[in-house]
Amino acid sequence: MAQPEDAQQRRRSLKPLRRLFPYIGSYRGLVAGALFSLVLAAVTTLALPLAVRRMIDHGFSHADTTLVSNYFAMLMAMAAMLALASAARYYFVITLGERVVSDLRRDVFSHLTTLSPSFFDRVQSGEIVSRLAADTTQIKSAVGATASVALRNLILGLGALAMMVVTSPKLSGLVIAAIPLVVVPLVAFGRSVRGRSRAAQDMLAAANAYAGEQIGAVRTLQSFTNEGLVTGRFRAAVEAAFKAARASVLARALLTFVAIFIIFASVVAVLWFGSRDVLAGVMSAGTLGQFLLYSVFAAGALGALSEVWGELSQAAGAAERLTELLAEEPGIKAPADPKPLPVPTRGEIAFDGVSFTYPASPSRSALHELGFVIRPGETMAIVGPSGAGKSTVFALLQRFYDVDNGAIRIDGIDVREADPRAVRARMAIVPQDVTIFAASVRENIAFGRPGASDAEVEAAARAAQAEEFILRLERGYDTQVGERGVTLSGGQRQRIAIARAILRDAPILLLDEATSALDATSETLVQAALASLMRERTTLVIAHRLATVLEADRILVIDEGRIVEEGTHRSLVTKGGLYAELARLQFEAGVLEDAAE
Ligand SMILES: Nc1ncnc2c1ncn2[C@@H]1O[C@H](COP(=O)(O)OP(=O)(O)OP(=O)(O)O)[C@@H](O)[C@H]1O
Incomplete structure (x- = not known):
């Protein structure tokens, strides 16, 4: 019982290699070169024993040495032909493998960048990176060396068997x-x-x-x-x-x-x-020699085939995993006929009865019928306990997920009817955890608007109060930061993020304040930088600092995915509800009372 099942599984397991055909098919020249040199090498190898037999049976039967010399010359020519065909095969086959895998790596990476966050909630990034590295390497050796070894030995093995039958x-x-x-x-x-x-x-x-x-x-x-x-x-x-x-x-x-x-x-x-x-x-002695050589070839070919089988089925598994990844549809896509957002932008944000549950935790809904409007240029602070749904508001606004009920509108357009890239292009985000890439300070800031001139990058850094510390770094704007580079402090990272957002110059600003306290100097610098960024932009800020809530036009207090209070700092403190409680815990008591008066 076990054996047929096993055999079936094996037969099935090579199928996914077919999915590589479109990639291989794009390089007909390389494929033709590889096949030609492969067949030439196999045919030359198969011709060798024939030549050996003729040499033994005829070359040695004459006293004249010219005949035997001619046979040796012929053998030498065949050896040269075999060497040439083998070298050509190596070149074509390995180049093809490298080419196909480079294309595959490029496609998988660019596809990954389009997938929605819900995919990355499901699959760990470590697993994806290992697919990109290990699976492609396995395919490279399969498309390259292994497939050619298999094909050569198949031709050689079948040819040698046929010649054995012909010989004796x-x-x-x-x-x-x-x-x-x-x-x-x-x-x-x-x-x-x-x-x-x-x-x-x-x-x-x-x-x-x-x-x-x-x-x-x-x-x-x-x-x-x-x-x-x-x-x-x-x-x-x-x-x-x-x-x-x-x-x-x-x-x-x-x-x-x-x-x-x-x-x-x-x-x-x-x-x-x-x-x-x-x-x-x-039987002649030469015929026996010829037969022996063919049987050695056949045995060698069969042995080699059994070795490559395992490698090919591993590569088939790798091909299957990668093509599955390529077939993964982005959850969030632009509609066929996306509605353009109005120009010039006003920067109005409206949440209209928004409810949302994360696909990864279906038992618990993150937002319930959330409704609010932020007028163009207004600053709204969102305050709430941990897990209240503050970051979820940001994620939905950027359309990383689609709402389950209700709608989110920017300048009156439902974000689901617009191209998500157009929606995101209207926003700049300063996150709590700033990502610093392994690159120069300049490149890190220019991530906000690739192609920005050096002068623009430096102006953004100045406005973000970052230039002073940047110029103190060993190589100024060209200092390498991030992994294997200089490590930046929390306040410095934030100012880089603010410079990025300034460079992006988007009408809507999403600000996720750092929860960890900065020292007094950094705090003042970051506040000053933010003030210049927020000017004349619609700002939604997840607030952790007293200074921020004091400056906000309105404060939205959310708890367990619902709006529980709304108002100014003063009105909410007077009300004595959740906000007053949070503010008492979060901000220094004395400052709070002063501010409330
Ligand atoms: N990617 C995700 N997948 C599944 N559930 C999530 C995801 N992100 C957040 N949640 C859940 O959604 C709820 C709201 O989370 P959210 O991050 O919006 O809260 P928050 O108010 O920003 O909290 P904090 O102040 O701690 O950052 C929480 O219960 C959280 O566990």
Whole structure:
């Protein structure tokens, strides 16, 4: 029972490789070059034994050395042809593999950038990055080396078998009868060897994962002085992996013994039967030599084919995973005929009875019938306890998700009827967690508007109160920051984000204030930078600072996805509700009372 199922699975498992055909098909020249050189190399190899037989049977039967020299010259020419065809095959095939995988990497990456956040809620970014790296590498070796090895050995194996039959039907019959004797033990043994080497690989992967986890958390492990414990566990894991590897190597060594013995014993047996025919004068010595060479070729080709099978089915798995990724539809798309947003922009935002539940946590709704209007140029602060839904308001406004009920309108246009890119182009966001890319300060700021001139970048940095610290860095605007570069402080990162937003110059500003306290100087600088950014823009700010709520035109207090209060700081403090409570906890008591008076 198990076997047919197994075989079916295997047959099915190579199918996904077909999905690579469109990629391969774009490079007909390379494919034609690869096929031509492949066939040429196989045919030349198959012609070699013929030449050897003629040389033995005719070349040696004459006293004249010219004939034998001619045969040698012919053999030399064939060797040169074989070398040339093999080199050409290598070039075409490997280039094709590199080309196809570069295209695939490009397509997968550009597709990933279009997918909606709901996809990244489901799939971890580490898994995606590993697909991009490991799966493409596996496909590269399959499209390149493996496929050509398989094809060459298929041609060579079938050709050699046919030539064996042509050369000596009787000996071929003998060999064919012996095939099960050779193949059955090899297949059975090979399966257990593969099982063992997979077990060894799994153990090594587990040890590596443990090392990665611990090195990633090296500070924690040192704080708890757990170096000895962790090293002991790793040593045990590596030792287990070594033992598994040794068991697999031992099995492989035994397989090598069995394979070589069986194959060469069969060759010796054929030679023994053949030599009796030669002695009886039924067969020439050259014919026996030719037959032997063909049987060695056939055996070698079959052996190689069984090796590449595993690699091809792994690549098929990789192709399947990548094409699945490419088939993933973005959840948020522009409608076929998107409505243009009015020009010039007014910057009015309206939430009209908006309800929303995250697809990743369907049991808990994040917003319930939220309704408010922010007039052009107005500043609205959103205040609420953790988990109230403040960031969700930002995510919906940028149309990272679609609302379940109600509508969000910008300048009167439902965001679902507009192109999401046009909606986002009207907004600049200063997030709480500022992403600093591994690039220069200049490039980091210019992310706000790629193509901005140096003067524009520097003007934005000045307006964001960032120029002073930038010029104090070793290489000023050209200093590398982020990973492997200079680490910026919280206040500095925020000012970079503000400079980015200034450069973007969008009519709507979304501000997510940092919760962690900045020192007094940074705080003052960041406030000044924000003040210049907020001028004449519609601003929605998730507020954590007293200064921000004091300056806001209105404050929206939300709790568990609902609006619970709305008003100015003063009116809400007087009211003595949730806001007054939050403000008492969050802002310094004395300052609050002063401000409320
Ligand atoms: N990507 C997501 N997938 C599933 N649920 C989410 C997601 N993001 C937020 N939530 C849930 O939605 C609710 C509202 O979250 P939201 O981040 O909007 O709150 P918040 O008011 O911004 O909180 P905080 O002040 O802590 O940032 C929470 O219950 C949260 O667990």
